[in-house]
Amino acid sequence: MLRTHELIEEAGTYLPPEDVDQVHRAYLLAASLHEGQQRASGDPYITHPIAVARILAGYHMDAHCLAAALLHDAVEDTPATFEQVREQFGQEVAGLVDGVTKLGQVHFETREDAQAENFRKMLLAMAQDLRVIIIKLADRLHNMRTLGYLPEAKQRRVARETLDIFAPIAHRLGLNPVKTELEDLSFKHLYPRRARALVEGLRRERGNRAHITDRIEAAVQRDLQEVGVEAEVMGREKHLYSIYRKMQQKALSFQEVHDVYAFRIRVEDVPTCYLVLGRVHNLFKPIPGRFKDYIAIPKANGYQSLHTVVVNPFGGVMEFQIRTRDMDLVSEVGVAAHWQYKIAREGQDQESSPDAGYGWLQQLLQIQQEAGDSAEFLEHLKVDLFPEEVYVFTHKGEILRLPRGATPVDFAYTVHTEIGHQCVGARVNGRIASLRTALRNGDRVEILTDSEHRPNSSWLHFVVTGKARSAIRHHLKTQERETAVALGRGMLERTLDGLGLSFAHVSEEALHRVGEHFQLDSGEALLETIGRGSILAPAVVQHLFPGYLDEHARVEEGPEEPKVAANGAGGNLFVRGMEDIVANLARCCYPIPNDPIVGFLSLGRGITVHRRDCPNLHELAHHPEKWVDVEWAAEPEGAFPVTVQTVVRNTKGVLAGMASRIAECGANIDHVQAEDRDPLHKVIQFTLEVEGREHLARLMRLIRGMNGVERVSRKKG
Ligand code: MN
Numbered sequence: 001m002l003r004t005h006e007l008i009e010e011a012g013t014y015l016p017p018e019d020v021d022q023v024h025r026a027y028l029l030a031a032s033l034h035e036g037q038q039r040a041s042g043d044p045y046i047t048h049p050i051a052v053a054r055i056l057a058g059y060h061m062d063a064h065c066l067a068a069a070l071l072h073d074a075v076e077d078t079p080a081t082f083e084q085v086r087e088q089f090g091q092e093v094a095g096l097v098d099g100v101t102k103l104g105q106v107h108f109e110t111r112e113d114a115q116a117e118n119f120r121k122m123l124l125a126m127a128q129d130l131r132v133i134i135i136k137l138a139d140r141l142h143n144m145r146t147l148g149y150l151p152e153a154k155q156r157r158v159a160r161e162t163l164d165i166f167a168p169i170a171h172r173l174g175l176n177p178v179k180t181e182l183e184d185l186s187f188k189h190l191y192p193r194r195a196r197a198l199v200e201g202l203r204r205e206r207g208n209r210a211h212i213t214d215r216i217e218a219a220v221q222r223d224l225q226e227v228g229v230e231a232e233v234m235g236r237e238k239h240l241y242s243i244y245r246k247m248q249q250k251a252l253s254f255q256e257v258h259d260v261y262a263f264r265i266r267v268e269d270v271p272t273c274y275l276v277l278g279r280v281h282n283l284f285k286p287i288p289g290r291f292k293d294y295i296a297i298p299k300a301n302g303y304q305s306l307h308t309v310v311v312n313p314f315g316g317v318m319e320f321q322i323r324t325r326d327m328d329l330v331s332e333v334g335v336a337a338h339w340q341y342k343i344a345r346e347g348q349d350q351e352s353s354p355d356a357g358y359g360w361l362q363q364l365l366q367i368q369q370e371a372g373d374s375a376e377f378l379e380h381l382k383v384d385l386f387p388e389e390v391y392v393f394t395h396k397g398e399i400l401r402l403p404r405g406a407t408p409v410d411f412a413y414t415v416h417t418e419i420g421h422q423c424v425g426a427r428v429n430g431r432i433a434s435l436r437t438a439l440r441n442g443d444r445v446e447i448l449t450d451s452e453h454r455p456n457s458s459w460l461h462f463v464v465t466g467k468a469r470s471a472i473r474h475h476l477k478t479q480e481r482e483t484a485v486a487l488g489r490g491m492l493e494r495t496l497d498g499l500g501l502s503f504a505h506v507s508e509e510a511l512h513r514v515g516e517h518f519q520l521d522s523g524e525a526l527l528e529t530i531g532r533g534s535i536l537a538p539a540v541v542q543h544l545f546p547g548y549l550d551e552h553a554r555v556e557e558g559p560e561e562p563k564v565a566a567n568g569a570g571g572n573l574f575v576r577g578m579e580d581i582v583a584n585l586a587r588c589c590y591p592i593p594n595d596p597i598v599g600f601l602s603l604g605r606g607i608t609v610h611r612r613d614c615p616n617l618h619e620l621a622h623h624p625e626k627w628v629d630v631e632w633a634a635e636p637e638g639a640f641p642v643t644v645q646t647v648v649r650n651t652k653g654v655l656a657g658m659a660s661r662i663a664e665c666g667a668n669i670d671h672v673q674a675e676d677r678d679p680l681h682k683v684i685q686f687t688l689e690v691e692g693r694e695h696l697a698r699l700m701r702l703i704r705g706m707n708g709v710e711r712v713s714r715k716k717g
Contacts, residue, residue: 004027004031004050006054007023007027007050007053007054007057007066008020008023008024008027010054010057010058011023011057011063011066014060015062015063016680018678018679018680019062019063020063022063022064022067022089023053023063023066023067023070025067025088025089026066026067026068026070026071026089026093027050027053027070029070029071029074029080029088030046030049030070030071030074031046033071033074033078033079033080034046034049034073034074034077034078037077037078039146039149040146040149040150041146041149042149045073045077048073048142048143048146049069049070049071049072049073049074050070051142051145052069052070052072052135052138052139052142053066053069053070053138055138055141055142056069056134056135056138059134059175061131061134062131064089064090064092064093064096064131065096065131065134065135067089067093068093068096068097068100068131068135069135069138069139071085071089071093071097072096072097072100072101072135072139074097075097075098075101076101076104082094082097082098085097095129096129096131096132096135099126099127099129099132100132100135100136100139102126102442103123103126103127103132103136104136105442106122106123106126106442107161108122108123108161108164108165115398115399116164116165116168118391118399118401119164119165119399120165120168120169120172121389121391121401122391122399122441122442123136123165123169124169125389125390125391125441126391126441126442133169133173134173134175136166137166137169137170137173137175137178137182138178140162140166140182141178141181141182143158144158144159144162144181144182144185144186144189145185147159147185147189148189155189156189156190158189159185159186159187159189159190160186160190162182162185162186163182163183163186163187163190166182167179167182167183167186170182180239180241180242183239183240183241183242184239184240184241186241187240187241187244188240191244194244195240195244197254198240198243198244198254199240201254201258202237202240202258205258209258209261212261212312212314213235213261213263214235215313216235216261216263216312216313216318217233217234217235217263219283220233220263220265220279220280220283221233223279223282223283224276224279227275227279229267229272229275229276229279230267230268231265231266231267231272231276232265232266232267233263233264233265234263234264234265234266235261235262235263236262236263236264238257238262243257243258259316259317260316260317260318260319261312261316261318261319262318262319262320262321263318263319263320263321264320264321264322264323264328265280265320265321265322265323266323266324266325266328267322267323267324267325268324268325269324270295270324272324273295273306273322273323273324274306276322277306277308277320277322280308280310280320280322281308281310283310284310284311284312284313284318285310285311286308286309286310286311287309287310287311287317290307290308290309291306291307291308291309292306292307292308293306294306294307295323295327303327304323304327305321305322305323305327306320306321306322306323307319307320307321308320308322389401389402389403389404390402390403390404390406390439390440390441390443391441391442392411392439392440392441392442392443392444392445393442393443393444393445394415394444394445394446395444395445395446400414400415400445402414402439402464402465403464403465404438404464404596404612405438405464405596405612406438406439406463406464406465407435407436407437407438407439407462407463407464408423408426408428408433408435408437408439408445408447409423409435409436409459409462409463409468410439410463410464410465410467410468411426411439411445411447412426412447412449412468413463413465413467413468413471413472414465414467414468415447417467417471419447419449420455420468420471420472421453421454421455421471421475422449422450422451422452422453422454423435423447423448423449423453424448424449424450424453425447425448426445426446426447426448427445427446427448428443428444428445428446429443429444430444435459435462436461436462454475454479454483455471455472455475455476456487457472457476457487457488457491457530457531457532457533458491459472460472460473460533461536461627461628461629462627472533473533476531476532476533477532479532481528483531484527484528484529484531484532485524485527485528485531486531487530487531488526488527488528488529488530488531488532488537489503489527489530489531491530491531491537492506492527492530492537492540492541494537495537495538495540495541495601495626496541498601498626499541499548499601501541501545501548506544508523510523510544511523511526511527511544512526514526514540514543514544517543518535526540536628536629538601538626538628572593572632572633572636572637572638573609573630573631573632573633573636574630574631574632574633575599575607575628575629575630583599583607583608583609583630584607584608584609585608585609585640585641586608586609586610586611586614586616588610588614588615588616589610589611589613589614589615589616589716590611590640590641590642590643590715591609591610591611591640592640592642592690592691592692592693592696593632593636593640593691593692593693594632594692594693594694595611595612595632595693596611596612596613597609597610597611597612597630597631597632598610598612598617598627598628598629598630599627599628599629599630600617600626600627600628601626601627601628607628607630609630611716613716614716615716636692638691639667639668639689639690639691640689640690640691640692641670641687641688641689642687642688642689642690642696642714643685643686643687643688643714643715644685644686644688644696644699644700644703644712644713644714644715645683645684645685645686645711645712645713645714645715646658646683646684646685646686646703646709646711646712646713647677647681647682647683647684647709647710647711648681648682648684648708648709648710649680649681649708649709649710650676650679650680650681650682651707651708654682654706654707654708654709655672655674655684657706657707657708658684658686658703658706658709659672661699661702661703661706662686662688662699662703664702665695665698665699665702666695667688667689667690667695667699668688668689669686669687669688670687670688670689671686671687672684672685672686672687673685681710685715696714700712700714
């Protein structure tokens with residue numbers, strides 16, 4: 001098929017042969033899977049994935065991304081499974097296909113601006129991998145180009161969604177050509193008559209307008225040549241939707257909007273920008289109050305330019321934008337380009353390649369994997385692109401924003417305090433789920449209530465919102481003494497059971513003694529305090545059976561789990577309600593200072609500290625009585641192990657180079673492990689010792705900047 005051939009050819013212009021081969025294999029699989037399926041237009045279905053992949057090849061996206069684009073509808077619409085894609089193309093491609101499939105299952109319909117913003121954030125949060133969003137945008141772009149074949153009602157729904165959700169995301173990503181095309185296509189389907197009238201108006205006036213534009217361009221060009229300035233002067237035509245929006249917002253007629261001529265002047269450097277501004281103001285009379293210096297004071301998204309409005313020789317007004325070529329690229333591809341320049345300039349002698357316009361995408365794909373990073377831009381971008389929060393639906397289809405790790409109990413308290421108090425269960429996406437399940441983006445949550453039910457202090461172990469925590473505490477403080485005692489006893493029993501101990505072996509005196517330690521006057525008061533959530537059951541166990549936890553930790557200790565002191569002087573961790581305890585940093589996820597963490601009490605291990613996003617926590621969720629509140633000390637000291645995975649090209653000296661960068665950065669290498677990923681690439685995994693998240697981020701940035709290094713990420717569990 002001709003168009004495949006074009007795709008392969010285009011990929012070949014920037015990808016190595018084995019990558020092109022992967023794209024080709026993905027095409028063959030997709031073609032056989034979609035065999036016999038048709039689009040609404042009557043074309044074979046495979047033409048759609050090919051078109052999407054071609055759009056992405058135009059942005060020089062990597063082979064995984066193109067392969068995923070070719071297969072993006074396969075898991076949803078054909079017998080193919082996620083597993084099959086993973087077996088044949090690896091985890092990365094499968095993960096991308098999965099991400100696009102999941103986005104496709106949520107309908108981002110909108111009613112109001114605030115919801116639209118939430119929908120956009122939810123979509124970004126769901127995507128996790130930036131490439132998923134980019135594939136989704138390319139998918140949407142091709143669907144919009146071929147929207148005319150669908151029933152009219154559907155056209156309008158898709159166009160509305162595109163205008164409200166997808167075009168703004170393209171804009172935020174700096175994909176301006178995509179944004180413009182999405183807007184114009186949506187506009188044409190939503191307001192066909194108005195769009196036709198505008199197109200007609202533009203067509204009628206084109207000749208006349210071109211004449212005026214040419215004359216002004218020539219006049220400016222001539223003037224600049226006289227003073228020896230090299231510049232490109234271009235007349236700009238506004239796109240359809242932006243003309244329409246201006247008419248709407250400022251209540252202007254088509255003539256009034258269209259009579260404003262706009263020009264862009266591109267020059268070499270910043271001083272020349274101001275020089276050109278002076279010439280323009282000399283040629284045409286400037287309109288007071290309309291000059292803006294975004295070079296001295298850039299816009300929040302990094303945009304820089306000089307803007308001025310002047311009187312044109314034919315009586316109307318015209319706008320000039322004056323900027324350097326660098327600034328122009330930023331305005332085309334967004335704030336990410338700005339960041340890329342900075343890197344390129346800091347680096348030794350990276351010349352600006354013709355691909356500079358695409359490089360930022362690759363860079364973005366890299367930084368999204370990074371641990372914390374203090375650079376202002378990254379923070380901005382991360383907040384913007386990958387919100388820390390989770391976005392979930394209420395059963396009415398409204399969106400609630402919650403902090404990451406929030407549970408159905410947090411959800412219930414966010415809706416209403418009484419719903420929180422009375423919550424006995426939850427349905428997530430239609431299925432009964434545990435109250436301590438961490439909610440995920442896009443989940444649809446329904447709370448089951450019982451008016452007799454009252455909150456339970458064990459909830460304090462897993463809720464993450466301040467609202468839920470304080471409402472539960474407040475309730476526990478005011479509840480009946482007997483209820484609190486019974487609750488406390490139950491919690492202590494469960495904790496003991498879980499540790500292979502028994503409440504039956506706890507004497508009245510022992511309880512009393514521990515109670516006194518906590519300045520309480522009886523064993524019953526101790527149980528009451530546990531029941532009210534002020535003292536954790538594990539802390540009581542530690543005093544009832546002194547040394548028990550530590551002893552077992554010593555006997556059954558696994559191989560070299562790093563230990564940290566807690567609660568003592570110089571301790572790195574603070575464990576609420578416990579004293580002088582040693583905690584282990586879990587080897588599955590290697591938490592380092594400032595990672596969000598949680599403690600887990602286990603027989604033979606004492607407290608093991610995991611990262612909040614450790615996949616293993618899933619299993620531990622069934623034992624809420626063993627969860628322990630753990631926080632990092634204000635300034636933890638020492639070196640903490642962490643695993644960093646890199647993908648490098650098979651060239652001499654890469655490993656040695658990385659090792660010396662790591663040493664320069666003041667980190668120890670504990671362990672190195674390398675294996676071939678394919679004939680050209682190696683996966684090298686380092687276990688390092690770092691001081692914390694900032695140190696790690698610095699180190700990863702250093703390694704990432706090296707020749708031959710293609711990917712750097714922190715290993716998660
Ligand atoms: Mn599609």
